Amino acid sequence: MGQIHYFWRHPLAEQVRAEGREEGRIEGWRETLLSFLEWRRIPVPDTARARIEACTDLDQLKAWAERAVHVAEAGELFAEE
Template identity: 50%
Template sequence: MRNIQYFWRHPLAEQVREEGRREGRAQARAEIILRLLRARQIDVPTPTRDRILASTDPDELATWLDRSHDITDARELFTAPRCPDER
């Protein structure tokens, strides 16, 4: 009897599924950032919203999520925070 290799068990299929999971997590994190900014009543200009939604880098999104708790302008997500001693 012949051994049948089903597509969903193929390594390529697993790679595609993993990519989809990564993209889904990135999309969810971006939406959380936007939701948090909206809850804090911070206006998010369209270019800023587009940049957040376009990101697929989990580290970048994590940084933006951390910053979203303390900023007063959405564009501050993309700039490093100032040191407390800096004036």
């Protein structure tokens, strides 16, 4: 009788789960960043929203979220770049 291989224990399955978790964290930070701006009643132009939604760098999203607490307008998030 052969050995049973479970897909969810396969290295590929682990990689897929890890990638999914990372994508979830990125999406969560995008939503948090946009929420900060909304809560502060700061309008988010389409260009700024598109840039935030296109970002896949978790560290960059966190940096923008930190700035979102202090900026007066959405464009200031990107000022230091």
